[in-house]
Amino acid sequence: MASVILPSVPSESRPGRFGIYGGRYVPETLMAALVELEHEYDVAKADAAFQTELAGLLKDFAGRPTPLYFCKRLTEQLGGAKIYLKREDLLHTGAHKINNALGQGLLAKRMGKKRIIAETGAGQHGVATATVCALLGMECVIYMGDVDMARQELNVLRMRLLGAEVRGVSSGSKTLKDAISEAMRDWVTNVRTTYYLLGSALGAHPYPTMVRDFHRCISREMKEQIIEKEGRLPTAVIACVGGGSNAIGAFYEFIPNREVRLIGVEAGGCGTELGQHAVRFGGGAPGVLQGTFSYVLQDENGQIAMTHSVSAGLDYASIGPEHAALHDSGRAEYVSQDDAAALDAVVKLSRTEGILPALESAHAVAEALRIAPSMPARDILVVNLSGRGDKDMGILARELNIQGA
Numbered sequence: 397m398a399s400v401i402l403p404s405v406p407s408e409s410r411p412g413r414f415g416i417y418g419g420r421y422v423p424e425t426l427m428a429a430l431v432e433l434e435h436e437y438d439v440a441k442a443d444a445a446f447q448t449e450l451a452g453l454l455k456d457f458a459g460r461p462t463p464l465y466f467c468k469r470l471t472e473q474l475g476g477a478k479i480y481l482k483r484e485d486l487l488h489t490g491a492h493k494i495n496n497a498l499g500q501g502l503l504a505k506r507m508g509k510k511r512i513i514a515e516t517g518a519g520q521h522g523v524a525t526a527t528v529c530a531l532l533g534m535e536c537v538i539y540m541g542d543v544d545m546a547r548q549e550l551n552v553l554r555m556r557l558l559g560a561e562v563r564g565v566s567s568g569s570k571t572l573k574d575a576i577s578e579a580m581r582d583w584v585t586n587v588r589t590t591y592y593l594l595g596s597a598l599g600a601h602p603y604p605t606m607v608r609d610f611h612r613c614i615s616r617e618m619k620e621q622i623i624e625k626e627g628r629l630p631t632a633v634i635a636c637v638g639g640g641s642n643a644i645g646a647f648y649e650f651i652p653n654r655e656v657r658l659i660g661v662e663a664g665g666c667g668t669e670l671g672q673h674a675v676r677f678g679g680g681a682p683g684v685l686q687g688t689f690s691y692v693l694q695d696e697n698g699q700i701a702m703t704h705s706v707s708a709g710l711d712y713a714s715i716g717p718e719h720a721a722l723h724d725s726g727r728a729e730y731v732s733q734d735d736a737a738a739l740d741a742v743v744k745l746s747r748t749e750g751i752l753p754a755l756e757s758a759h760a761v762a763e764a765l766r767i768a769p770s771m772p773a774r775d776i777l778v779v780n781l782s783g784r785g786d787k788d789m790g791i792l793a794r795e796l797n798i799q800g801a
Contacts, residue, residue: 412601416615416722417717420600421684422580429587434602441609448503457531458494459487460608460613464621464778470748477768477775478629481751482618482646484782491783492611492642492755493524493595499610501528504591511535511586514593515579517544517572517638518709518756519551522785526560528593536560539578541570543726544708549780551787569702572638572712576686597716600687604716611645618778619649631775632767634781636759637730638674638709640716642782651727658727660719661759663705663785664734670695674703676715677723677730685714689722706791709783733762739795741765742785754783755791788795 411434412418419431440446454460465487467479484492501749505513512534522538529536538555542564545552555562568574576599583592599609615633622630627748633650635643637660648655665673673679676691685690685700693701693713722728733741738755742764746752753761757780764779771777785792792798 413719413720414604416683417688417690417720418601418604419450419689419801420687420738421689422600422687423584425476425578425584425587426600429583430600430602432507437602437606440503440506440667446502446506450499453498454495454613457488458498459619462486462508464618464625466625467749468602469747471768473748474765474768476773477777477782479711479764479768480622480630480776480778481616481781482778484614484642484780485751485753485757485784486527488629489520489524489527490786491520491524492645493521493615494527494644495609495613496595496607496641497524497528497593498589500593500606501532501534504534504593505532506590509534509589509591511537512593513537513539513579513582513590514595515539515572515575516551516595517541517575517711518707518754519544519548519708519787521752522560522562523551523554523558524732525593525595525746526555526558529560530558537582538562539565539575539582541565541572541575543570544572544575547791548708548787549790568779570787571699571703572765573686573700580686596641596688597644598639598688598690598714599716602771604688604718608644608713608718611641612648613647614642614780615647615649618646622778623777626776629653629656630778631658633778633780634659634661634760635780636661636710636756637715637719638639638712638756640719642780644716644718646780647728654727657729658722660728660730661712661762661763662730662731662732663707663759665704671702672704673732673734674705675732677733680714681722688714688717690714690717690720703728706738707759707788709754709756710759731763737762740790741784742792743796750779752785753781758785759783765797774788
């Protein structure tokens with residue numbers, strides 16, 4: 397593949413593009429809906445009433461701002477850099493996903509839509525969407541792969557209790573990729589009456605930009621909080637990366653601050669062979685998947701590869717286009733941690749700080765555990781703890797052999 401020269405700091409020089417990545421690759425039947433959505437979002441961004449309503453819900457309903465917590469015992473045990481956690485796990489519904497769900501839910505209401513559809517992998521976006529639909533009085537349909545429904549049963553129950561219809565997807569790998577495909581088929585069929593509340597910073601324009609904007613509150617707060625606590629910016633910000641919503645939210649305000657390392661952590665899974673992991677930057681190549689041009693895991697014939705991760709939310713074959721541009725420009729670093737390291741990080745953080753992280757977030761914690769001991773004590777690592785681990789107790793009990801009553 398020919399080399400590509402990108403700007404040192406990727407930006408949207410053209411709407412919907414991050415360097416060469418992004419775009420709008422969808423059936424013609426969806427083009428008008430995406431153009432309408434782009435227009436409505438541009439208007440809403442400039443509307444003080446919309447922004448005030450969203451800010452009020454983020455504060456009083458979701459629980460923002462979230463704390464920035466210093467891990468004193470963990471830092472002492474590891475030696476080296478100080479470790480802070482941005483506590484997105486303390487938000488209502490248990491993860492960062494509520495930020496975007498509230499923003500898009502209000503936008504759908506503004507557009508006069510009565511029916512909301514969404515995809516979900518780990519279930520947290522589904523729960524957040526079901527929560528917002530209940531709040532706003534909207535019909536809610538969630539698509540979820542059968543494999544993910546089995547391993548995230550608690551979140552399926554939560555969605556149904558909130559009034560959502562959860563539709564299982566039995567095609568393909570029966571995980572997030574296939575749930576997105578089914579949601580898009582629904583949208584094509586019902587585009588006039590239905591709003592697709594996409595949960596990650598991927599898909600066709602304007603979704604990657606819109607989802608990023610609804611999550612940039614994470615890095616905005618993080619920057620203010622670390623300056624208040626330490627009087628300076630962190631050495632590095634670390635976040636797990638599936639589609640990339642929590643990571644781009646955690647990175648965005650720091651992109652101009654080139655002294656701050658931005659570290660995204662992909663799912664290393666259980667091996668290095670294609671199908672055993674979800675390391676897009678380690679084994680993928682640029683291609684189009686589900687509306688956008690980005691890095692995609694694919695076989696030698698260009699077919700989308702199967703993926704694996706112990707965490708359902710990182711089990712996806714592509715990655716958001718802004719992350720692709722950040723990777724190619726060198727502004728952000730992308731590494732991976734495998735299933736075993738993530739499980740070890742869950743145990744370490746739980747027993748050292750009394751905080752049970754989601755398996756997705758545990759990948760970022762694992763990277764902090766790896767690099768902190770070799771760093772000077774003056775250095776500061778901020779880990780975006782994107783969700784809590786209640787939803788993963790079935791997996792954790794099995795993988796860690798935890799016995800119940």
